[in-house]
Amino acid sequence: xxxxxxxxxxxxxxxxxxxxxxxxxxxxxxPEDKYMYSVNIExxxxxxxxxxxxxxxxxxxxxxxxxxxxxxxxxEDPLRCQSLPHMELAGWDTLELLMTEKAKSYPDxxxxxxxxDKWHWINRPLxxxxxxxxxxxxxxxxxxxxxxxxxxxxxxxVLDQRDNNLWMDAGIVTTQADWSLDFDIGMNFFEWHAPVPxxxxxxxxxxxxxxxxxxxxxQPSRRHNWTMTINSRLDTSPENFHKWGTDRATVTPENVGxxxxxxxxxxxxxRLPRSNALLFPIRCYLLKMDELVTSPKWARRFHRVLxxxxxxxxxxxxxxxxxxxxxxxxxxxDDGAPxxxxxGPD
Amino acid sequence: xxxxSNRIEAVVTNVVAVNELVKRFHFERADGGLLPTFSGGAHxxxxxxxxxxxxxxxxxxxxxxxxxxxxxxxxxxxDVGRGGSLFMHRKVKLxxxxxxxxxxxxxSLDLRAKKHLMIAGGIGITPFVAQTSQLAAGTGNFxxxxxxxxxxxxxxxxxxxxxxxxxxxxxRDDHGETLDLARVLATxxxxxxxxxxxxxxxxxxVRNTAAAAGxxxxxxxxxxxxxxxxxxxxxxxxxxxGVEIQVGEHESLLEAIEAAGLDPPYLCRGGVCGQCETNxxxxxxxxxxxxxxxxxxxxxxxxxxxxxxxxxxxxSLVLER
Numbered sequence: 001x002x003x004x005x006x007x008x009x010x011x012x013x014x015x016x017x018x019x020x021x022x023x024x025x026x027x028x029x030x031p032e033d034k035y036m037y038s039v040n041i042e043x044x045x046x047x048x049x050x051x052x053x054x055x056x057x058x059x060x061x062x063x064x065x066x067x068x069x070x071x072x073x074x075x076e077d078p079l080r081c082q083s084l085p086h087m088e089l090a091g092w093d094t095l096e097l098l099m100t101e102k103a104k105s106y107p108d109x110x111x112x113x114x115x116x117d118k119w120h121w122i123n124r125p126l127x128x129x130x131x132x133x134x135x136x137x138x139x140x141x142x143x144x145x146x147x148x149x150x151x152x153x154x155x156x157x158v159l160d161q162r163d164n165n166l167w168m169d170a171g172i173v174t175t176q177a178d179w180s181l182d183f184d185i186g187m188n189f190f191e192w193h194a195p196v197p198x199x200x201x202x203x204x205x206x207x208x209x210x211x212x213x214x215x216x217x218x219q220p221s222r223r224h225n226w227t228m229t230i231n232s233r234l235d236t237s238p239e240n241f242h243k244w245g246t247d248r249a250t251v252t253p254e255n256v257g258x259x260x261x262x263x264x265x266x267x268x269x270x271r272l273p274r275s276n277a278l279l280f281p282i283r284c285y286l287l288k289m290d291e292l293v294t295s296p297k298w299a300r301r302f303h304r305v306l307x308x309x310x311x312x313x314x315x316x317x318x319x320x321x322x323x324x325x326x327x328x329x330x331x332x333x334d335d336g337a338p339x340x341x342x343x344g345p346d
Numbered sequence: 347x348x349x350x351s352n353r354i355e356a357v358v359t360n361v362v363a364v365n366e367l368v369k370r371f372h373f374e375r376a377d378g379g380l381l382p383t384f385s386g387g388a389h390x391x392x393x394x395x396x397x398x399x400x401x402x403x404x405x406x407x408x409x410x411x412x413x414x415x416x417x418x419x420x421x422x423x424x425d426v427g428r429g430g431s432l433f434m435h436r437k438v439k440l441x442x443x444x445x446x447x448x449x450x451x452x453x454s455l456d457l458r459a460k461k462h463l464m465i466a467g468g469i470g471i472t473p474f475v476a477q478t479s480q481l482a483a484g485t486g487n488f489x490x491x492x493x494x495x496x497x498x499x500x501x502x503x504x505x506x507x508x509x510x511x512x513x514x515x516x517x518r519d520d521h522g523e524t525l526d527l528a529r530v531l532a533t534x535x536x537x538x539x540x541x542x543x544x545x546x547x548x549x550x551x552v553r554n555t556a557a558a559a560g561x562x563x564x565x566x567x568x569x570x571x572x573x574x575x576x577x578x579x580x581x582x583x584x585x586x587x588g589v590e591i592q593v594g595e596h597e598s599l600l601e602a603i604e605a606a607g608l609d610p611p612y613l614c615r616g617g618v619c620g621q622c623e624t625n626x627x628x629x630x631x632x633x634x635x636x637x638x639x640x641x642x643x644x645x646x647x648x649x650x651x652x653x654x655x656x657x658x659x660x661x662s663l664v665l666e667r
Contacts, residue, residue, distance in 0.1 A: 161454070218382060273385060274384075
């Protein structure tokens with residue numbers, strides 16, 4: 001298989017970029033030329049080869065660099081990973097799910113050997129070879145959730161299910177679109193979604209909660225969300241807003257192609273077997289505008305979506321300041337021709 | 347979302363007569379692998395193919411969640427029911443192939459609890475057999491009070507006592523032993539969660555006693571294990587699919603809808619989870635609501651029915667299915 005892992009940064013000199021193959025597999029989120037909220041949930045089943053849905057947990061060319069960036073964030077701010085005391089069992093559930101799926105999907109990169117509760121885990125890209133006792137945190141260098149998510153791309157929220165609600169009681173959050181685990185920890189589903197405009201009135205959250213509470217083991221689901229990010233920074237957190245907020249004022253017609261990124265989150269939902277908790281992985285993919293316009297269809301469609309986005313949504317997503325500049329830049333790539341159906345590049 | 351789309355081919359690897367009313371069935375995967383991990387309180391749905399009729403009944407898993415080489419369920423024979431338990435007791439034999447669902451947990455432990463106080467009546471003991479195994483394997487603090495008719499029907503009392511000693515308290519009707527619930531509730535440490543599984547009357551009694559003693563509803567968890575009841579046959583028109591069906595005496599409305607080739611969602615098949623809630627387009631007759639899901643307003647409105655357990659008597663019923 002052979003993934004060609006890139007050495008790159010998501011801060012300072014921002015050397016992140018996508019290879020042409022990685023651009024082709026980008027999870028472009030717009031099925032039509034306009035955008036409005038929808039629950040857009042579909043079964044999370046292994047999908048087509050050479051897409052990010054080929055395996056339940058995608059590992060791509062940014063894996064090693066993303067894990068290095070996560071370690072930097074955690075070193076500065078350990079509260080990016082938290083687990084309330086009753087969530088330890090869900091941490092072990094998470095570790096089991098990620099290890100078994102990674103070893104199954106990428107046998108040349110990851111190996112898991114189980115002998116009762118004596119487990120042996122090898123992660124070749126990160127140079128990890130550990131023996132530990134499943135269920136005994138003292139045999140790992142970190143708690144089970146932190147241990148395995150330091151080796152897994154994307155953020156992870158772990159939701160306890162009780163009292164007819166879901167509770168954000170554990171997680172690791174270092175690649176987020178401006179939300180904070182430390183702020184949300186212990187909140188229920190309606191509390192942590194309170195800042196989202198329009199959707200409450202549309203009944204989106206009531207329906208989504210009902211669906212999630214009934215989610216069953218062995219039948220994971222996924223949806224996507226999107227926003228935009230200036231510079232290829234993964235850690236666009238409220239905690240570090242002073243470091244990245246002002247970047248939004250630096251967009252000019254000359255630097256749109258390299259500086260402005262479409263940011264897509266593939267959000268997944270898994271029922272965890274021992275704890276009956278829900279695991280909510282949020283995987284972030286970045287695409288530069290220069291990379292996006294290598295697909296004429298994506299360029300036309302994204303121009304139309306961004307141009308016609310309702311103001312409330314632009315405000316919530318933090319795009320207001322640079323939206324006109326980006327729309328103007330994208331308009332050069334939109335000749336008005338119709339776009340084909342589907343999400344693929346062409 | 348439904349269990350039926352994630353079915354597991356299983357083989358019956360043991361059938362044990364536990365006492366005069368209860369039989370235990372062991373299932374292993376037909377392909378020999380491990381079954382999915384589960385948590386105490388989970389159930390599976392067992393598909394029973396009884397000649398041309400298919401029944402799907404939920405049963406609590408009562409084996410330890412730590413060992414998933416097999417799943418075990420204990421089924422009490424119900425001589426006046428729709429025949430699911432009779433089918434299991436009379437027709438299912440060692441080596442039979444059956445289809446079971448992935449585990450679903452609608453009665454899970456609240457892992458924040460400092461202590462778990464469990465009250466069981468009769469066959470309601472089964473989810474607690476799994477939960478106590480799960481808790482005993484860790485540091486979980488629990489106490490189980492178990493009411494039975496007599497020693498002969500004290501299903502698994504001996505096993506539980508052997509495993510958990512003085513944490514198990516048994517009350518035998520025929521010995522005049524009664525559970526002093528008010529006293530038990532009054533002596534629990536702060537942070538205790540209460541769980542009850544048993545006949546409807548017992549659940550009501552425990553919930554009311556706890557409420558009167560000031561227990562917050564969030565700390566009281568209960569599981570009804572009511573099966574659909576038989577009743578008079580009735581006709582239904584499914585408007586969306588344009589099909590007329592008849593619901594037989596020993597068939598649930600949900601099973602009749604499935605027999606017509608439709609695939610409505612479900613989880614519990616016991617009137618609790620709300621998944622199969624169905625809109626009524628029109629009716630001329632009387633609903634027999636047997637669920638624990640619909641509100642009193644929903645029932646009064648005549649606009650909704652839970653087809654897993656509820657029935658209808660009258661001239662016509664049209665559903666949005």
